[in-house]
């Protein structure tokens with residue numbers, strides 16, 4: 588990878604915790620849960636998939652299932668969260684909004700789940716990276732669970748000031764109605780949380796309209812936002828979170844060249860490049876920016892500009908945004924000298 592993309596201080600606004608576990612982290616978590624003795628273990632394909640080249644979509648989904656299974660207790664969730672932050676920091680990500688759905692397992696409640704993640708965020712001493720949390724509502728889990736997550740987010744935001752900055756809505760959009768989640772999301776917003784919704788992932792104009800009516804602060808993917816909805820997104824300057832490799836691998840866009848990032852760039856729509864699930868899709872934010880630059884012929888200056896603008900789209904405080912601007916400014920000064 589080119590030096591520039593790695594060195595560039597980066598802003599990551601769309602990253603799911605479980606999908607951001609690298610193969611190395613998954614192995615570590617597996618050993619923590621099942622031990623290092625591989626003899627006699629039932630062959631569920633774990634090591635084969637981790638060593639596999641060019642995973643199929645089904646194999647990618649299998650990695651999510653491993654990640655869920657391996658983060659089902661506080662000790663492992665804590666380690667997982669630490670590893671994710673370390674890997675983003677190693678990639679020179681200076682600001683990270685991490686999202687995760689609180690889960691109750693046989694070993695912990697949803698509340699314990701969120702507290703575990705928040706404790707890591709509060710105590711993390713990785714230099715040079717600021718990390719915030721967006722608790723997720725998983726649509727496939729139903730409205731009541733969503734309501735519970737909002738209640739928990741409100742309660743824990745008071746105990747962990749400045750860490751929970753918004754809510755994410757994700758999960759399989761098929762078979763659920765967005766309108767059912769509106770009261771919960773409205774309650775979250777009334778409480779001061781910003782909303783980053785997976786929006787326009789499927790071709791459903793009406794749902795996108797409903798999300799805009801509620802007021803979405805950032806659009807996750809937005810693959811199928813076109814026509815009048817795209818005009819509205821332009822009028823309200825709603826930033827799109829574009830996850831190129833994730834979309835190509837999940838086949839929601841046919842190729843990098845056909846990714847809607849190209850059109851958004853042309854329209855001068857606010858947009859940021861994100862990884863979605865760098866562990867599952869075996870990428871990094873540096874790599875995504877490099878792919879984006881090569882595909883859409885962006886100069887280093889334009890890529891830097893994307894990061895500088897992304898600061899405005901974060902849910903960080905004004906002071907934090909100023910600090911991030913200073914980091915990017917310093918890099919730009921160095922870049923002018925060196926490149």
Ligand SMILES: [Zn+2]
Nearest residue numbers: 603757807863
């Ligand atoms: Zn996502």
